[in-house]
Amino acid sequence: MNGPEGLIQSPEDITAPGALRIDRLSAFLRRFPLRVTALREAAALDGPPAQFALAGDAAAPLALFDAVDVRPALADRPPLLLAGIAFGGAGNPLLAALDRTILLPAGHDPRLAAILGALVAEWQDPHCGAAGMIERLVEAAVIRLLRSAVAGGADGPGLLAGLSHPRLHRTLAALHEAPERPWRVEDMADIAGMSRSAFMAAFRTALGTSPAAWLTAWRLAEARRHLDAGHTVKEAARLVGFGSAEALAHAHRRRMGQAAPPLSRRPG
DSSP, X not given: OOSTTOOOOOHHHHHSTTOOOOOSSHHHHHHSOEEEEEESOGGGGOSSSEEEEEEEETTEEEEEEESSOOGGGGTTSOEEEEEEEEESOTTOHHHHHOOXXXXXXXXXXXXXXXXXXXXXXXXXXXXXXXXXXXXXXXXXXXXXXHHHHHHHOXXXXXXXXXXXXXXXXXXXXXXXXXXXXXXXXXXXXXXXXXXXXXXXXXXXXXHSSOHHHHHHHHHHHHHHHHHHTTOOHHHHHHHHTOSSHHHHXXXXXXXXXXXXXXXXXXXX
């Protein structure tokens, strides 16, 4: 698959000739699209839930991304460019999993250097269409930063640890792409190329929860997205793999607590 999302590969994916390449990010980017707002002042960063910055020397800038506040990482680095990043809102589990500022120098790889070089040039010497060009270049830079975070994994259990796992990432990509399927644990284990028992143990160690609980949480996030788009509860339940509106409501109450408000379409 070609395109701006790119491919995040495990060592197995890279070394096996003709092996299926597993894209770990596209499900998130399709469901929680990136929207960029370029900013001139650091004070204007309040607002979007994620933030991007270029800092340091314009000839060799450093790219930074933070899910909450990038400004502490800029304390001793003069910013060249700042941007607010809307990444699907608080329901995005990938955004919630990013618990540290991601930093990459332009010299990290030639493709990143090209993106950042073009970004600095458009920012410093804008021409027709510069605003749109800057937004697209920031999106490309953020995706490369997200690739780095996924490839780097995490110190503790969670989504990043799962996406960086050499086998589990295959199952996670499949679940995220098709939550509506009638998934069995055996199906998930087969995709990972593991026995059922080994898969269950590895999944809980890496993600800190069971495969069934993870799938339910993803389905609920997807249901919320469909409801926000105007679907009925019944339609949302069908689209994400719950057997009925009642099953969706029950899963929502179990996850959120008995005091959870009923599911409905949000106004606006």
